[in-house]
Amino acid sequence: MAPPTTPAPKAGKGFALHKDGGRRRRRRSAPLKNGGAGGRNRKRGLVAAPVGGRRENGRGGAGPGMKLGRAALGLLLLAPLAVRAVEPISLGLALAGVLTGYISYPRLYCLFAECCSPKRSLSREALQKDLDSKLFGQHLAKKVILNAVSGFISNPKPKKPLTLSLHGWTGTGKNFVSKIIAENIYEGGLNSDYVHLFVATLHFPHISNITLYKDQLQSWIRGNVSACARSIFIFDEMDKMHAGLIDAIKPYLDYYDNLDGVSYQKAIFIFLSNAGAERITDVALDFWRSGKQREEIKLKDMEHALSVSAFNNKNSGFWHSSLIDRNLIDYFVPFLPLEYKHLKMCIRVEMQSRGYEVDEDIVSRVAEEMTFFPKEERVFSDKGCKTVFTKLDYYYDD
Numbered sequence: 001m002a003p004p005t006t007p008a009p010k011a012g013k014g015f016a017l018h019k020d021g022g023r024r025r026r027r028r029s030a031p032l033k034n035g036g037a038g039g040r041n042r043k044r045g046l047v048a049a050p051v052g053g054r055r056e057n058g059r060g061g062a063g064p065g066m067k068l069g070r071a072a073l074g075l076l077l078l079a080p081l082a083v084r085a086v087e088p089i090s091l092g093l094a095l096a097g098v099l100t101g102y103i104s105y106p107r108l109y110c111l112f113a114e115c116c117s118p119k120r121s122l123s124r125e126a127l128q129k130d131l132d133s134k135l136f137g138q139h140l141a142k143k144v145i146l147n148a149v150s151g152f153i154s155n156p157k158p159k160k161p162l163t164l165s166l167h168g169w170t171g172t173g174k175n176f177v178s179k180i181i182a183e184n185i186y187e188g189g190l191n192s193d194y195v196h197l198f199v200a201t202l203h204f205p206h207i208s209n210i211t212l213y214k215d216q217l218q219s220w221i222r223g224n225v226s227a228c229a230r231s232i233f234i235f236d237e238m239d240k241m242h243a244g245l246i247d248a249i250k251p252y253l254d255y256y257d258n259l260d261g262v263s264y265q266k267a268i269f270i271f272l273s274n275a276g277a278e279r280i281t282d283v284a285l286d287f288w289r290s291g292k293q294r295e296e297i298k299l300k301d302m303e304h305a306l307s308v309s310a311f312n313n314k315n316s317g318f319w320h321s322s323l324i325d326r327n328l329i330d331y332f333v334p335f336l337p338l339e340y341k342h343l344k345m346c347i348r349v350e351m352q353s354r355g356y357e358v359d360e361d362i363v364s365r366v367a368e369e370m371t372f373f374p375k376e377e378r379v380f381s382d383k384g385c386k387t388v389f390t391k392l393d394y395y396y397d398d
């Protein structure tokens with residue numbers, strides 16, 4: 001896992017805080033010094049890539065390739081001596097074989113192992129299909145994410161990294177969407193070595209360590225982006241992040257071609273937060289009360305209000321943040337509160353994934369057990385789809 005001075009990875013949510021720039025070295029995670037959260041990386045983490053050290057290649061590193069290269073060079077140097085002993089045409093063919101192998105090695109390697117340059121490029125259609133079939137009740141998020149992510153990935157020279165700030169009530173799909181994005185870019189999804197998940201309360205728990213966290217965060221991101229330009233960083237629980245901490249990464253989100261030899265322009269940063277959820281709910285409730293479809297809600301009804309409320313909310317992690325001040329967040333993405341019918345959709349998916357036939361009677365009973373707000377109207381689920389799965393256990397406990 002990461003060096004002792006870096007934050008610990010999130011247990012159970014597929015988080016690799018390190019990439020070593022070369023082939024992955026799997027190790028047991030070390031407890032953190034300096035007050036970082038301890039714990040073990042589900043992926044049995046790694047070591048922060050040396051800053052300004054090895055540069056990205058197709059494999060995300062140079063280890064085995066270097067060895068082959070040296071072997072090829074050695075053969076070339078020995079060639080004149082060998083020529084006398086071996087038949088020249090065969091020697092030439094052998095050398096050509098070694099060189100071809102060396103040149104195509106990264107591609108060969110990437111056929112069998114995960115690489116920074118994924119085997120397949122992101123397909124807009126596949127992302128759309130995933131969002132349409134898996135994400136319920138979030139027409140705004142779907143549209144923004146589809147356009148933002150596919151447009152960004154298909155741009156060979158983006159001017160800055162993509163920064164998305166996802167806002168909404170608990171259990172409405174913010175983590176779920178991050179997972180979908182990660183899976184559409186890297187086969188390993190959240191478990192990929194190029195996807196990093198930070199959780200505020202886990203990785204940055206103590207306000208007294210904020211200076212240390214800032215240093216760690218910077219070197220972490222710098223190290224991993226220098227190993228793989230297309231790295232994805234997800235910051236969960238932004239609303240619990242100490243004010244000012246996130247500003248440490250501001251330079252990386254800005255319009256710089258490179259900083260100390262590292263370009264951050266292909267990286268993706270996703271921030272998840274409950275900040276602004278009340279504002280989103282107010283708008284959704286207004287639409288509901290006036291008999292309008294929630295699909296009629298437009299991004300412009302929310303986006304500006306979200307950025308302002310994130311900036312002015314002391315508990316948003318973006319409080320007076322230069323990321324907002326300098327317009328470094330590309331999209332504020334609202335997640336609408338989920339209704340009864342969406343809960344039923346979540347329950348059906350869960351039943352199917354457990355191998356049960358969908359039983360509409362159980363679906364309704366589980367959905368009815370959830371609590372809804374406002375109290376009188378009972379329109380929105382107060383936990384989104386988050387606890388429907390455990391409630392389902394009650395009906396299948398034998």
Ligand SMILES: Nc1ncnc2c1ncn2[C@@H]1O[C@H](COP(=O)(O)OP(=O)(O)OP(=O)(O)O)[C@@H](O)[C@H]1O
Pocket residue numbers: 134135136137138168169170171172173174175176177272273274338346384385386
């Ligand atoms: N809109 C949705 N469509 C389909 N499934 C959903 C949706 N929202 C939530 N779920 C289901 O509920 C689970 C929990 O949701 P998720 O972790 O994404 O919520 P969240 O918005 O990140 O909540 P929190 O703010 O508490 O972190 C997801 O893994 C997914 O299975």
